[in-house]
Amino acid sequence: MVLRLPSLPSRKERVLSIALDLSRPGLAAGRNAHVLHRAAAPEFSGWLEHTRPAGGCARPIRLTGTLAAVDPGTGRIVSEQHTDELPDRTLYKACGNRRESHCPDCAWVYAGDAYQVVHCGLTGGKGVPASVGRHPVVFATFTAPSFGAVHHRNVRRHTCSSRQRCDCRPDPCHGRRIAGTCQHGEPAVCFARHDADDPQLGQPLCLGCYDHGHQVVWNYLSGELWRRTKQAIERHLAALCRRRGIPFVRLVTATGKIRWVPPVRVSHGKVAEMQRRAAVHFHVLLRLDGVDPDDPDAIVPPPAGITIDDLEPAVHTAARQITVTTPRHPDRLEGWVIAWGEQVDVRRINTADGELTDDRVAAYLAKYATKSTEVTGHCSTRLTAATIGDYADPEGDHLARLIDACWRLGRPTHNATASGAATTGGRQGHLDAEPNPYAGLRRWAHMLGFGGHFLTKARRYSVTFGLLRDTRATYRRTEDDDTTDTVTVAILTYIGAGWLNDGDALLANTAARQRRESRRIGREELAHEAWLIGAAA
Structure with missing residues (x-):
């Protein structure tokens, strides 16, 4: 079974597409210049491949140092390369932050x-x-x-099909409490029927009593x-x-x-x-x-x-x-x-x-x-x-x-x-x-x-994050060449975080999104073809 995945556009097409996007008003002129200068350079494809491990990252880690390929059997250094020979004279690594709001x-x-x-x-x-x-x-x-009492949204009986998009009518916030004020003079009741995105939700009725x-x-x-x-x-x-x-x-x-x-x-x-x-x-x-x-x-x-x-x-x-x-x-x-x-x-x-x-x-x-x-x-x-x-x-x-x-x-x-x-x-x-x-x-x-x-x-519940990361790293090392018989030993030093400019960030992140979209479409095509085979059987 052969699956045809959507290929990435050529360098010329990417430059034209990005140039058209950046022609929209509201984007910084400095970013436009960085994008066009980088994308028009002959080594643009090599730079994209070099930044691929950190593509999409909001603040990648920049490292400098030496990369050596070592024969694991003899311990002999087969080849050696300094990051000064790489694009931007640095090695990019994704930050790995788990927070969606950060990266x-x-x-x-x-x-x-x-x-x-x-x-x-x-x-x-x-x-x-x-x-x-x-x-x-x-x-x-x-x-x-x-x-302490806080504003809340209480739906006693849901009739919606999805709690993530709940549009049911809620009960009054604190309508059943005894009317009056607290010792700080704040109302002790709230008859509002709060919406799901109401900024009052979670806020105390009285900050002094909380x-x-x-x-x-x-x-x-x-x-x-x-x-x-x-x-x-x-x-x-x-x-x-x-x-x-x-x-x-x-x-x-x-x-x-x-x-x-x-x-x-x-x-x-x-x-x-x-x-x-x-x-x-x-x-x-x-x-x-x-x-x-x-x-x-x-x-x-x-x-x-x-x-x-x-x-x-x-x-x-x-x-x-x-x-x-x-x-x-x-x-x-x-x-x-x-x-x-x-x-x-x-x-x-x-x-x-x-x-x-x-x-x-x-x-x-x-x-x-x-x-x-x-x-x-x-x-x-x-x-x-x-x-x-x-x-x-x-x-x-x-x-x-x-x-x-x-x-x-x-x-x-x-x-x-x-x-x-x-x-x-x-x-x-x-x-x-x-x-x-x-x-x-x-x-x-x-x-x-x-x-x-x-x-x-718990220790015995399941696999570990470390095992998943090691498996992914091993796959990436052997993805292009499964006959690799050397081990890479790196001596690297931290020199900074973040892309060198906004233009580089836009180019790297756009390429990463295109790769993710290509993989997503590929998975959907494989799943659809497997479903067709199962239905025919």
Whole structure:
């Protein structure tokens, strides 16, 4: 079967096309000159091929140094080249930023990897056994508690076909509350029926009544809350195994010691999503696995006595019971209580209604893996003492008060207990040994207190990002020549970030979009031809 992919236009056609596009009013004259000068140069095709690894990147990394081809058998240098001999006398590398707001192209690649990581944990593939598709799995959503009344959009009964394009009529925002004003004189009710894009959504009804300090501390320690919640889920399932007479598994450690472990473990894939009120909540895939006594790292089905009907109540029980009492702080000597909100949703996937499937869940988590704080309206780099004044204000809006709370609670202090204890269910453990256990809030003030990864997984859940990147790099090295028997050793130094000018950025990004479009059309043609063959059979 031969597939004819759409070919890229010739250099002359690209120059003419770009020249026509740049003739439109409103574009900078300097960019026009750079584009026409670069595209008309004889070495333009070589420059496009040279920038291909970073094509589409918003701020590529520029490197200088030496590239040497080494024979892996003898260690002899076969050839050597300095970046001064390359176009622009530099080597371009994509920045690899996962945030869509910073670099859409690199975030697109990251989202594709995230999809594979999540999807392989549900269906198998890329080294994960296909038997995981028969393991019990639930999709759980853990939300933050209320820190004060905020404007929200509540639709009690959806009649729309897609929640992404929901046009259902919402209920009044806070119409059922007792009419009147709060202690700060602000209205305690809101009868508005907010649209989905209403900027008031997520904003407190009263900034003075809202507990901004508690929210940033919750964001800061939400990862610890999740860790203990997962431990509680596994303890609940282990207790079920004891009651039902399911024997524990005998394992021999590397040091020769014998351990008896529960016959079931929980593997998870988790993504954090920032809500409009600037509190994170977690979407988690929880998969039941068994334990192989001969190979503890193997992914095997759970014992027959533990099913998905046991996993769902275990998640709800752990979410209700687990709390974390934080260490003392001069602003709050009793600490804060960190717990999940009342809205804990646990749903099964691949059910008869087809609303939650493997593909949809994987795509959903991959999408939010590229997000950050953009939905709140705040997006900045790490804040310092020189820049905090531009964002923090104790009398400002919602976001300004949250950032101020991070900076205020994370200030140096020696009044807090050095070994502040966190209690959970009567057990004690140390959260931090610093004089101020909340010092990290200053480091993550630009993230409104949340310092965790936006996508995490259990070690045995699926493949890793590193494996996917290594596979892609190996494919690219052998794509043009599969007989390569040398290894490239590079000694490179960072010299800057970003394209040399706007014209180069436009040319490289346009070529990258054309290549992506060509691959997309090719995949669609292959899928269509496979469908035709299947229909004919």
